[in-house]
Amino acid sequence: MEPGEIHALLGENGAGKSTLMNVLYGLYQPDEGEILVDGKPLKLKGPSDAIAAGIGMVHQHFMLVPVFTVAENIMLGAEQVKGGIVGFLDRRRARREVAEVSERYNLRVDPDAVIEDLPVGIQQRVEIVKALTRDVDLLILDEPTAVLTPQETEELLAVMRSLKAAGKSIVFITHKLGEVKAIADRITVIRRGKTVGTASPEASRDELAALMVGRSVKLTVEKQPATPGKPILQVSGLVVDDDRQVRAVDGVDLTVHAGEVLGVAGVQGNGQTELIEAIMGLRPTLAGTVTLDGQPIHGWSTKKVLHAGVGYVPEDRSVDGLVKEFSVAENLVLDIYDRPPFGKGLALKPDAIARSAKERIEQFDVRTPSADAAVGTLSGGNQQKVIVARELSRPLKLFIAAQPTRGVDVGSIEFIHSRVIRERDAGTAVMVVSSELDEVIGLADRIAVMYRGRIIGLVGPDTPREEIGLLMAGITPDAAGATPTGGAAGGPDAGTPAPTPESPGNEDKA
């Protein structure tokens, strides 16, 4: 890192960007290797060492106390006191510091505003001010734009430029190509924990995308060509808001046929999660229709959707997929406990549950000490197998899997993939949503790429990954000037103008 440089760290989800930066900030200890600051090796025992060495970090998830004011949050951890041992908090001084820093770097924040009343973009600014008051020279921003609206992103980039002008170095972690090209001086691409290349911002998006998605590791999935049948899931004109009432899905049309796998690719946070949650009845649909086998299912309760023959592997298994305190057997019937043979009326049939658990554990090769072990004690891969086993243990019309192999070891990935294909061959319509491009390409018979709440392209699995990578970054073949391949079928929104590199957030979604 040079002084006054913005260094972008680019990579897919789970590539190891955040881990590396947590090591830099002293949150994790390195197993091997060393960190050099000003040519001297540095041993960081914790964040306070890092701050002392002039390294500050703004986390992806803010570390602010919601009920404190801006000034209080900023002095937290380095409280200034006056009055000797009585130790009154020197609020005035804290406020003055905040005012000074925001003046110097043109970061406007109101020191007396309470954090929870502020929009996310301003909260992030508070985090930056907080780091700056500690006199840091190197600022790490961990996916700062993931939670921001386009306008807020624009403002953040302006802030970063002014910091750079003031001689601060910035490490900017992201997986959004447009932002990188707009601001970075130097780009390092990380994939699967390794540096795979360094590039200058002049490098074309194609080059960056190729570096980022990579070509080396290919998990091939053994499968026959699909034999698609009648359409099972039909989504048309679907509009859904996210938790912040910001439009997340903006008029999506898609169809999944029986006996095919539709892969939905896209950088995380482009509406995939909300799309699936809306289909599953977990999130209200604002407009549009969802039909399952000809029957409209939008507005149905989750239970009704599940009972209609939909299997669902949620994105975040530890939050939405499993009850960690429950046994493996109980988790295996988490959404079918009330149907025969497991439940009859009000009574649960523990024998039937235990018997079926034994079968599933064997069938799906779940490595567990016993069916009664709490599922939280299992490894990630085995936890995921429990969910997959549960969802595939009943006749399905539609199987939706979101990030089915995130945080799962290689052996389990292969197993889960083969199960997904087997389900497809049995005539189920399958929808796989993943931010791992390898996974989507390996599994899917057709790939829909989502970008900013829309399907930006619908392509075949033989499409070069660079082209899909570009689509994930919001660049359609026409706009980028690339030749569309034979497998590419223009999606309904293929004509959406791609943002220019200089202004990555020019599209108003709200």
Added chain:
Amino acid sequence: MTNSHPVSGSPDKEPATEAAQAEVAGANRAATMNAPKRPDEPRPSLGRLFLENLWAANTVTVTVLALLLAMLFGAVLIIVSDPEVLATYGYITARPGDALNASWTVVSEAYANLFKGAVFDPDATGFQAAMGPISETLTYTAPLVFTGLSVALAFRGGLFNIGAQGQATMGVVLAAVAGFALPLPPVVHLIVALIAGAIGGAVWGFIPGILKARTGAHEVINTIMLNYVAVYFLSWIIIQNGVQNPDRADAISKPVDSSAQLPRLLGDDLRVHAGILLAVLATWFVAWLLNRSTLGFELRAVGANPDAARTAGISVTKTYVLVMAIAGLLAGLGGSQMVLGSTANALTPLVVAQIGFDGILVALLGRVKPWGVLLAALLFGALQAGGNRMQSYSGISLELVTVLQALIVIFIAAPALVKAIFQLRAARAARLQTSLAKGW
């Protein structure tokens, strides 16, 4: 069977890793305390395992030790509160025997009376005298089982029901009114009165339940507020025409008809009544509901992870409402016994005593498990019954019993404290603590 897979994924999200780290930390601590243990040690014998388990901070050990600690503190309080014994400490350097003797006498006598009042008096002659203490204990136990189950059930569903007191109060009001206002034949009358009490409690539980489900209003605040409403409703209804006893000027209602009273189990001179049988039945029912029913499955899933429950198609809001209604129903039944049993037969402003609040303690002491609640209620009932005798025979105030109860629960709720005092090996205490704190 060992897991041949390497643990994958991000380490900070792996729950197993955290547990493993805790284990490692515990092992490290043990290693620094004792001689370092060699990893290739031969397998310990069964007896050794038993001893180790006994000394590990498991539920039973912590509970027993908490009891012991509480009694130790109680002993100090007994000594300090007795002026004569305290006087002997004035010349402890000259004649330490006096002080020790006096202390031992007063403490041992007090605890002996506690035991005699609660369990068995060796000097008692005749069936009635021999069974007296047990009868008293069971009489106090019965309503506590209900309120304890009420709190425990809500807790398992992820809700902190502070409102058992209010629910019991509404229960006692409706049960009493049904008990004296309805002219019904004996058995039917009792059943109707119990149902009325159950409904009163259920409604009082349903209100915070629906508020939580529909508006997200916190059940702790709402149940506390409804406690006040219930208490003053009771005070108000007692002095209304048709409710107040016409022969009395003070705040007391008409007595419940004998046809609506719970039958006594061991003759008219012993107070134990059929309420304790209902309590056992209710415990069995709640145990079945939690572990063997679809509703219980939903309830536990919602309590442990509402997000996963919702994703699995369980209606979280419906579950919240149902849980609170059933919890209220149980508390209402407990309250009903305060007027349909042998404790009282008419409403007074203090007729419910503290059974709702004690129910919270009972539920925590019973580790929010149905049969645990039954045992905890038995202990609290015994302390109450024994405390009465301790007061009249040893002149030690009944409040000491309340202090003892409180101390026991404090030590239970702070397993780390007990662990530290007795240098127990780190085991599951941390998990225990979180389970108790999770309601918030």
